[in-house]
Amino acid sequence: MRHVPAAHAPAPHEQAARDLDLAVALVVDAPPAAASLARLVAEPVDEGGGDPHGALVFGALLHLTRAEEAAGWWWRHAAEGGNRTAAFLLYLLHSARGEFRDAERWRARGRRTPKPGAGGGPGAGPPSLSAAVRHRLLAQCHARRTPSLPAALESLVNRLPQVPAVDPEYGAPAGVPHPDASLRCLLEANSGCTHDS
Numbered sequence: 001m002r003h004v005p006a007a008h009a010p011a012p013h014e015q016a017a018r019d020l021d022l023a024v025a026l027v028v029d030a031p032p033a034a035a036s037l038a039r040l041v042a043e044p045v046d047e048g049g050g051d052p053h054g055a056l057v058f059g060a061l062l063h064l065t066r067a068e069e070a071a072g073w074w075w076r077h078a079a080e081g082g083n084r085t086a087a088f089l090l091y092l093l094h095s096a097r098g099e100f101r102d103a104e105r106w107r108a109r110g111r112r113t114p115k116p117g118a119g120g121g122p123g124a125g126p127p128s129l130s131a132a133v134r135h136r137l138l139a140q141c142h143a144r145r146t147p148s149l150p151a152a153l154e155s156l157v158n159r160l161p162q163v164p165a166v167d168p169e170y171g172a173p174a175g176v177p178h179p180d181a182s183l184r185c186l187l188e189a190n191s192g193c194t195h196d197s
Contacts, residue, residue: 016095016103020063021147023089025137027060041179052081058179059086064137064149065157068093070176079106084113156182 010018027033032053040054059074072093078086087110094103140147148154160177 012100013096013098016092018141018144020089020092020096022138022141023085023092024060024063025141025147027057027085027089028064029138033057037179037183041181041183050077050081052078052083052086054179055081056083056086056089059089061149061157062177064147065154066148067157067177073176079109079113082113084110084115087113 036051036053036057038054039051040058043050055074055078059071059078062074063071072090075086075089075093079090087106090106091103091110094100094106136150137147149157157177160182161180162175162177
């Protein structure tokens with residue numbers, strides 16, 4: 001009998017990249033995403049606020065535009081604010097890069113972060129993206145393709161204001177996008193809108 005080789009199992013960093021894409025798609029698909037982004041827009045990090053779950057969701061949107069460094073910065077902010085999911089996404093991000101020591105550090109931190117208590121999480125609300133966009137992201141993951149936002153939404157995210165230089169008080173490196181009122185299109189779950197500059 002002829003031996004048929006098993007399907008090629010992905011390398012650990014390849015599997016981590018796939019898992020990261022799926023996790024990001026699930027983050028933006030979650031019901032509290034829109035409300036969390038709205039809180040992040042209303043109380044920016046540089047004003048002493050910044051909803052950790054909003055930072056998680058905003059980082060997920062940046063990941064979908066392939067802005068990995070910026071996504072990682074927002075996930076670090078979220079993880080330092082007590083968001084376990086952000087710590088897990090950082091674990092996957094570092095694993096996908098083959099940075100396994102850093103990955104394990106974030107995995108351990110996530111495990112040490114207390115789980116949110118009953119009623120302590122962000123309020124439920126409509127998802128931040130339209131059903132068609134959310135379905136597209138999950139379908140891309142299922143087909144093992146890199147998920148991406150539709151061009152109009154990606155353009156909107158790419159036009160957000162950025163930190164012009166390293167800000168020691170804010171801690172953000174130059175080029176990290178900030179959420180602002182132009183995200184209203186995403187918050188209103190309208191995938192075809194554009195923002196007037």
